[in-house]
Amino acid sequence: MDDHKISMEKIVSLCKRRGFVFQSSEIYGGQNGAWDYGPLGIELKNNISRAWWREMTQLHDNIVGLDASILMHPRTWEASGHVENFTDPLVDCKKCKTRFRADHLEAENLEKKLCPECGGELTDTRKFNLMFKTHIGPTDDNSSVIYLRPETAQGIYVNYKNIIQSNRMKIPFGIAQIGKAFRNEIVTKNFIFRTCEFEQMEMQFFVKPGDDDEWFETWKKQRWEFYKKYGIRTEKLRWHQHGKDELAHYAKDAYDIEYEFPMGFKELEGVHNRTDFDLSRHTEYSGKDMQYIDQDDGNKKYTPYIIETSAGLTRNVLAFLCDAYDEEKVADKGNADDWRVVLRFHPKVAPITVAVLPLMKKDGLAELAKEIQNELKEEFPTSYDQAGAIGKRYRRQDEVGTPFCVTIDYDSKEDNSVTLRFRDSMEQARIPRAELIDRIRKEIKNYTRA
Numbered sequence: 123m124d125d126h127k128i129s130m131e132k133i134v135s136l137c138k139r140r141g142f143v144f145q146s147s148e149i150y151g152g153q154n155g156a157w158d159y160g161p162l163g164i165e166l167k168n169n170i171s172r173a174w175w176r177e178m179t180q181l182h183d184n185i186v187g188l189d190a191s192i193l194m195h196p197r198t199w200e201a202s203g204h205v206e207n208f209t210d211p212l213v214d215c216k217k218c219k220t221r222f223r224a225d226h227l228e229a230e231n232l233e234k235k236l237c238p239e240c241g242g243e244l245t246d247t248r249k250f251n252l253m254f255k256t257h258i259g260p261t262d263d264n265s266s267v268i269y270l271r272p273e274t275a276q277g278i279y280v281n282y283k284n285i286i287q288s289n290r291m292k293i294p295f296g297i298a299q300i301g302k303a304f305r306n307e308i309v310t311k312n313f314i315f316r317t318c319e320f321e322q323m324e325m326q327f328f329v330k331p332g333d334d335d336e337w338f339e340t341w342k343k344q345r346w347e348f349y350k351k352y353g354i355r356t357e358k359l360r361w362h363q364h365g366k367d368e369l370a371h372y373a374k375d376a377y378d379i380e381y382e383f384p385m386g387f388k389e390l391e392g393v394h395n396r397t398d399f400d401l402s403r404h405t406e407y408s409g410k411d412m413q414y415i416d417q418d419d420g421n422k423k424y425t426p427y428i429i430e431t432s433a434g435l436t437r438n439v440l441a442f443l444c445d446a447y448d449e450e451k452v453a454d455k456g457n458a459d460d461w462r463v464v465l466r467f468h469p470k471v472a473p474i475t476v477a478v479l480p481l482m483k484k485d486g487l488a489e490l491a492k493e494i495q496n497e498l499k500e501e502f503p504t505s506y507d508q509a510g511a512i513g514k515r516y517r518r519q520d521e522v523g524t525p526f527c528v529t530i531d532y533d534s535k536e537d538n539s540v541t542l543r544f545r546d547s548m549e550q551a552r553i554p555r556a557e558l559i560d561r562i563r564k565e566i567k568n569y570t571r572a
């Protein structure tokens with residue numbers, strides 16, 4: 123270890139070494155813009171998505187869930203404006219063939235049409251649609267074109283009437299969805315930050331026109347609180363309001379929650395006031411009336427406004443990893459072991475909650491440890507490790523962010539007590555085995571990052 127500061131290289135290396143995230147199709151040289159989640163990565167991703175789902179649905183009586191399909195009728199994307207507007211401005215270098223986003227180039231390069239890499243001549247700017255296009259059925263002509271959805275939101279809008287009718291929803295209400303989205307991104311650097319295949323956690327909240335500004339503020343607040351609640355340090359978060367030139371084609375107002383990644387502050391989630399744009403367009407393109415009949419307001423008919431909270435799940439995984447990453451000096455012996463790598467995850471998102479470690483494999487300690495792990499398994503995600511010195515085993519757990527270790531030693535056999543070791547402080551407490559589950563539950567509930 124060198125300067126003991128976080129870097130993207132360190133995160134990528136830890137993710138591979140410990141089984142969080144692997145490059146897709148690595149044995150074939152890797153697939154750009156696609157990543158695979160390993161045993162710990164999928165646990166982390168599931169914990170974040172579960173936390174979000176719980177926050178949105180379980181804690182709100184007026185928000186219900188949906189899981190719409192990725193393939194939708196192609197007219198959906200004409201109505202939504204994606205066929206026409208979901209584009210990036212592109213230029214290519216005629217000499218070195220590198221492709222750039224025109225809006226990411228220095229003004230001088232753009233004006234003089236000069237490649238920033240090799241000085242070659244750049245092509246004119248052209249629009250590049252980010253939607254992945256494929257064909258459905260046995261023909262591959264224009265009549266069979268279908269898109270991989272570039273956002274989950276549209277699956278919610280086209281189902282909004284079904285949900286009102288089947289679940290007797292009344293405005294204001296929301297629909298939450300987690301799922302894959304696909305974008306043919308030109309630049310996919312920074313690990314899982316910007317990828318071609320990713321997951322979104324989106325909630326669309328339907329309100330009466332005129333009430334939208336107030337709900338917009340409410341949702342901004344709630345989404346900030348979510349990150350705070352699950353342990354993201356607020357000094358690493360900030361708001362960014364979209365300027366007129368940044369606003370998406372559907373938005374009246376939009377704020378991003380930005381997180382300070384190793385490459386700087388970048389968007390983590392967007393809160394958007396999408397007005398009645400989407401539902402009005404679906405009325406126009408489908409011929410189906412998407413208006414709401416407000417029985418609480420004299421059966422008045424109107425097209426609801428939509429406040430959207432749109433977070434990247436896979437981008438959240440990166441933010442949670444970066445935020446948790448720490449290198450801490452724990453000794454002064456002048457060697458690499460003086461430092462530990464520790465992921466300070468909130469216990470509710472940590473892939474493993476408790477690791478069970480017998481001091482020795484022999485003398486019945488391993489059997490006792492297994493027995494205790496079996497008790498804990500019913501309550502928490504656990505792991506078991508009996509290989510190597512206990513100090514090394516603690517370090518291995520620190521590196522993947524396990525908040526609690528339970529060590530079973532010779533005294534445990536005599537008095538039924540165990541050592542509970544805390545990841546952040548490295549402190550240890552001797553407690554009766556019978557109190558273990560309750561104690562861990564309490565520690566999780568009261569957890570705050572030091």
Ligand code: GAP
Pocket residue numbers: 272273274275305307314315316317318319320321322324389390391392430432433434435436437438
């Ligand atoms: N429905 C609105 C919408 O999709 P967006 O700002 O384009 O809005 C929302 O995307 C979130 O989805 C972003 O804040 C980001 O977290 C995530 N996201 C977007 N494109 C992504 C990509 N190529 N790779 C990973 N995450 C992405």
